[in-house]
Amino acid sequence: LLVEVDQIYHLACPASPIFYKYNPVKTIKTNVIGTLNMLGLAKRVGARILLTSTSEVYGDPLQHPQTEEYWGNVNPIGVRSCYDEGKRVAETLMFDYHRQHGIEIRIARIFNTYGPRMNIDDGRVVSNFIAQAIRGESLTVQAPGTQTRSFCYVSDMVDGLIRLMEGENTGPINIGNPGEFTMMELAETVKELINPDVAVTIVDNTPDDPRQRKPDITKANDLLGWEPKVILRDGLPLMEEDFRQRLAVPKNQFQ
Numbered sequence: 001l002l003v004e005v006d007q008i009y010h011l012a013c014p015a016s017p018i019f020y021k022y023n024p025v026k027t028i029k030t031n032v033i034g035t036l037n038m039l040g041l042a043k044r045v046g047a048r049i050l051l052t053s054t055s056e057v058y059g060d061p062l063q064h065p066q067t068e069e070y071w072g073n074v075n076p077i078g079v080r081s082c083y084d085e086g087k088r089v090a091e092t093l094m095f096d097y098h099r100q101h102g103i104e105i106r107i108a109r110i111f112n113t114y115g116p117r118m119n120i121d122d123g124r125v126v127s128n129f130i131a132q133a134i135r136g137e138s139l140t141v142q143a144p145g146t147q148t149r150s151f152c153y154v155s156d157m158v159d160g161l162i163r164l165m166e167g168e169n170t171g172p173i174n175i176g177n178p179g180e181f182t183m184m185e186l187a188e189t190v191k192e193l194i195n196p197d198v199a200v201t202i203v204d205n206t207p208d209d210p211r212q213r214k215p216d217i218t219k220a221n222d223l224l225g226w227e228p229k230v231i232l233r234d235g236l237p238l239m240e241e242d243f244r245q246r247l248a249v250p251k252n253q254f255q
């Protein structure tokens with residue numbers, strides 16, 4: 001890649017479970033070969049490189065909330081492993097290049113992010129529920145519905161990533177919103193805010209779905225002066241507005 005750059009944001013990788021499971025070999029190639037290529041570029045041009053890692057490195061966590069010191073509980077041979085283990089080896093490569101070649105690295109562990117301009121058919125939970133509510137379809141809560149996630153609005157995430165890149169800490173640093181919700185609570189909130197008439201249906205889940213997830217963001221707070229500003233109830237309507245435009249369903253059509 002014939003570019004001369006000072007900073008590399010390495011974000012490449014399918015991030016929706018349905019997409020990374022659709023082509024696990026390409027997913028792990030992106031995480032291993034793609035990361036090696038980007039580290040090679042960083043080495044050649046002397047650039048600082050930031051990897052967007054993931055809360056999935058903690059697997060189905062036995063520590064709650066998750067701090068960066070926790071090593072995780074990850075299945076190495078499951079259907080999610082191309083992503084979870086892929087991101088774990090990407091982190092290893094980053095630190096090996098740092099220690100062996102002195103590359104300047106930054107690692108963010110991103111917790112579930114949402115916002116306008118997401119692919120409508122992305123398959124992740126927030127975009128699914130919003131699209132379903134707008135279309136007047138049932139919200140598909142995967143069993144048991146008590147599993148939790150912590151959702152970060154995209155502008156907060158971008159701010160955190162830029163602060164990490166510009167700062168002096170290698171990380172890994174959790175970037176996420178500690179507000180924690182069960183999937184049933186998320187469905188009820190989307191229903192209340194977007195379309196009170198839709199039903200909530202329990203459907204089958206997929207293997208190895210993490211049962212709980214919430215970032216400890218003490219490090220991001222202390223080292224980057226960062227904390228999220230947009231709570232879920234404020235972020236969901238912003239995403240709704242964008243989805244309504246793209247789906248061409250104005251507010252009130254079903255209500």
Ligand SMILES: O=C(O)[C@H]1O[C@H](OP(=O)(O)OP(=O)(O)OC[C@H]2O[C@@H](n3ccc(=O)[nH]c3=O)[C@H](O)[C@@H]2O)[C@H](O)[C@@H](O)[C@@H]1O
Binds near residue numbers: 017083110124125129
């Ligand atoms: O952002 C993260 O930290 C990571 O989380 C995601 O994985 P996951 O949290 O499982 O993402 P979703 O597919 O949005 O699922 C979240 C929860 O919602 C549930 N879900 C999903 C879709 C749906 O229609 N209904 C539903 O109840 C799932 O069972 C799961 O418990 C992806 O692995 C990555 O995008 C990312 O690195």
